[in-house]
Amino acid sequence: QLLKQQNPKRIFILAAGHSRVMSSGAILPAARSFNTPLGNVDLDRDCINRLMQLPFFSVNATTHKLEHSVELQLPYIAYSLPQTKIVPLIIGKIDSPEMLHALASSIKSVIEPGDIILVSTDFTHFGRYYNYVPFDQDISANILKLDREAYSYLKARDLNGFIQFKKRTGDTICGYTACLLLLALLPEDSQARVLDYYTSNDMMGTKVKSARDKSISYMSLAFFH
Numbered sequence: 128q129l130l131k132q133q134n135p136k137r138i139f140i141l142a143a144g145h146s147r148v149m150s151s152g153a154i155l156p157a158a159r160s161f162n163t164p165l166g167n168v169d170l171d172r173d174c175i176n177r178l179m180q181l182p183f184f185s186v187n188a189t190t191h192k193l194e195h196s197v198e199l200q201l202p203y204i205a206y207s208l209p210q211t212k213i214v215p216l217i218i219g220k221i222d223s224p225e226m227l228h229a230l231a232s233s234i235k236s237v238i239e240p241g242d243i244i245l246v247s248t249d250f251t252h253f254g255r256y257y258n259y260v261p262f263d264q265d266i267s268a269n270i271l272k273l274d275r276e277a278y279s280y281l282k283a284r285d286l287n288g289f290i291q292f293k294k295r296t297g298d299t300i301c302g303y304t305a306c307l308l309l310l311a312l313l314p315e316d317s318q319a320r321v322l323d324y325y326t327s328n329d330m331m332g333t334k335v336k337s338a339r340d341k342s343i344s345y346m347s348l349a350f351f352h
Contacts, residue, residue: 134241137174142248143196143301143302144190149190153183164202170215197215221304247305248300250343266336320349321346326345328342
């Protein structure tokens, strides 16, 4: 609904990469459109072709075919904004501050009035299944605390703080590098707002009692300027 209200010209999707063999930089698709049960979502090939010529951008159709972080956004876009083109980028490893800022500069060079940036990620994955058990007491409360701290750095546009948070906690945010790129792109006058927050256990009406349980956090944020 929020996307529909903004009526964007194009949507740049910065998406988490889940492949165990993830390349560095931003990975572009080879397709001209993506199919959904609600109709096709067209890609802006002219913009993608421009990005392909710039450092740290690559094309990999297989990576996009196997990745769900872009795919799960498509039905919403097809339903709400069927005429809007997208520029989907799977954000892989970011090897240096120079790479991060080069990627941000390149994206800024192609962004036009009426475009928006959509980051596709989730937040903390807790449990032995995800090899992440940073605490074993008051688990639900501590998951919330961890997610709130992650959000505090995003809200403050604190790139270094977010990097140090990740190093200190090891928080399992799938789209961590996509969030880094967002922070490098946000205007200084950006204001953040939480639209919704819950965990997978909230949706099932269950509690996280031990490391044997699983929990995934979801937070919907909007940045305005």
